[in-house]
Amino acid sequence: MTSDPGRSCTLLWFREDLRLADNPALTAAARSGRPVTALYVFDPDLSGARALGAASRWWLAQSLRSLADDCAAIGLPFAVRAGPTEKTVRKAVAEAGAGLVVWNRRYVAAERDTDADIKSGLRDEGVDVESFNARLLYEPWEIEAKSGGPLKVYSPFWRACRAKGEPAEPLPKPSKAKIAAGPKLKGIAIDDLELEPTKPDWAGGLREAWPPGEAGAGKTFSAFLKHGLKGYATDRDRPDRPATSRMSPYLRFGEIGPRQLWHAAKQAADGGDASAKDVDKFHAELGWREFSYHLLHNNPDLAARNFNARFDEFPWRKPDPAHLRAWRKGLTGYPIVDAGMRQLWSTGWMHNRVRMICASFLIKDLLVDWRVGEDWFWDTLVDADPANNAASWQWVAGSGADAAPYFRVFNPTLQGEKFDPEGAYVKNFVPELKDVPLKWLHRPWEAPEEALRAAGVTLGKDYPKPIVDHHAARDRALAAFDRIKA
Template sequence: MNADATRPAIVWFRKDLRLADHEALTAAVEAGLPVLPLYIHDVETPGAPRPGGASRWWLHESLQALDASLSECGGALIVRAGRTRGVLAEILRETNATAIHATESYEPFGTRCEADVEKLCREHDVAFHLHRGRLLFVPDDIVTKDGRPYRVFTPFWKSCLAQPAPPPPGAAPKFNSFADARSLQLAELKLQPSKPDWAGGLRKSWTPGERAAKDALSEFIDERIGAYATQRDALPGTPTSLLSPYLHFGEISPAQVWHAVSHAIDAEGGAIEKGANAFLREIGWREFSYHLLHSFPDLPDVPLRPEFKNFPWRDDKKALTAWQRGQTGYPVVDAAMRQLWETGWMPNRARMVVASFLVKHLLLPWQAGAAWFWDTLVDADLANNSASWQWVSGCGADAAPYFRIFNPILQGQKFDPEGEYVRTWVPELAELPANDIHAPWDAPPTVLAAAGVVLGKDYPEPIVDHAAARSRALRALESTK
């Protein structure tokens, strides 16, 4: 037997925590080498992003699910913590591995890590292979005629759709053998909250892992995709796919989603085609965000439109806290922020409403909102979070014009017409009729009394007047010109 045949191939898991449609994993197995599945928890390398609380909870559950899947195949996930380069150097010395396989990243820290690991592998005479899987389309392949990155979504997506369809997703590989190495216990990463245990709402709302991701996709296609185009902005119920955290952690690949939806269109035809195409367009927005981050690595901190660098943002910690806690006095805003705190998620329409309120009604910087979402969302994703906050704030690519200021009262009336969403998350207003629930300060005193609501005591007065806030925001915009 060739001695190299006993040297393992490391599969370096990052945000690709699944077995199926995993090119890096499949390539390692097909090489005929023992596979060493490795996850490195790196918050020590300079520039390493620190996941927020909700993301850490999901990561623990997702790694646990991946380890269970590997265990069913006869292996185990090796968990280490520390600086990526140092950990991999240590693993190479311990195992005499012959190759490292990984799924390519398009985030600034991920690409820097890959360059560092490639250098390490050259020093150790080890092969380093990067594989596709995070996106449907490679960023450098989707550019304008003059070779620049797209900054407007519609032509970007048209260019994507003109490309060959993404390759069909592959099945989970059939493992030949696994290598073993020293591993931390998952609990040693201290990803889960201890005291106080604030994750009860997350556990009630979500089941992380590859199997749950597949179930969520199947349920969406079977039950809701046909109505997606018309119902996706509704605030009550579950009109959307709920796939965003699974895509973020790579428990399902975008190719799996793309082809499952495409097959459903072929099977059902016009019955679901409008909703399915609208949904795939949202997958396109995810791609667009990653392509932007790849081309503009300072996207999380710096506005793409340079005139916004001197925007007169306010510094108002009291107003920021009121927004974070769902105590602004605007029911639809408060409902969304409380849902976020309880479940780690809110619908996209709610995200736009609360983001617009923060940056335009309160004139607080979008980076403060992005930081709160980073800590509280289970699908906190650097590309999507950064691009979306810049879009709402009017300073990013294909941005909503700054003068487009959502009226939170009208948004509630349009997308929660019966007040069901507000009643769920702002129970102190539950007895108000639908006509009054989105603007309780305008409700007659007799209606408030009948509902048991004393404004300023049971529920706050609005922290800002909509008309005055709108005028202030437009004046601030003028100052940048």
């Protein structure tokens, strides 16, 4: 059915694309020849979808405020509403007199289903609907094995992606002159969404660590291009160095797009500011994100069900409440684990190498089901992503795609000594150990009493003794893996 000529407005529906640059739906709206009005719908009760965690809710509030300011700067009317998604969107379409609705695609199954229902219903009413890809370099269904069907191993997946050619160039941000302002929809204040903590207000560390919003994304990425991309291929595993892009929360909420990151990094290499090796590695990390979305698209319950069904028989232990609490609070007695968990709690983010170490400790040293850890990260990470979080936890558990060798058990002591060799990361987040000699910093339980005394540390009082013996826990984990080998 064609568009009703009485409907003269274009409605731009923002979702996980909270930016103006490289936003295909916004570009389409600006080019539609109609006045444009924009909407964001907050629906915490969308059937089948997972509610945002606490840290993500805090980030969303800041991002929406930033987006509102950015829309105002180009003369784009923007409203925030809360309620059931389909009902709220269709009501806004009717109020605005929209003959065209545009949005960028989402990939969680419940969200895809909702979008399909809305698209079908609006088209039946004579409203044109167009959707676009702003979130990924390649659509999940575009990448297939040579024999057909989804891919389950990263390397051939990424080769198939690269065979598609370079990702499209990012789109420019429409100027004020390009936007014809449509009707201003009535909305609610962002404060009324009650996304932020109040009593207690635990978000002080997040405010210090992050500038959410599109401008914050650009500033953070520019700093990475200047100071972190050169040497990225090797330094990205060092939590004691500013060698990671910190783009994950901005990608999560769409304040920057992967095409922008891809081409900016490529330009840095072309200009001689980074090596091809460094840029290839950075691109490959974007590729892992693509792979995670490919997995999620083909396995909608990735956060709830083992990708590898053999793990349905894995003998998980019932979590010891004291051990689980120690892991969450960074009081396990293993400094690199504790530094990571405290970084997470204070900043809403954790270095990727340390995420693997902390996840391995929970899963393999404590034999706790990976879903318990995935759920904690979902609540506490500002970049809690439905694809990355689940795929990465399953990878560490061994139950996921491409998790070879699935029985790998990280030694937290050796990992700390290898990737935090000067102890700067541990000393920053576990300050009670800052005066322990480096020789013992990652294994304080082995330090002589006089060395601990001189550092002002009494194990079990100032810093905990290890809650488990890693070597015994490793043997226990390997025995558990033996049970599912067949």
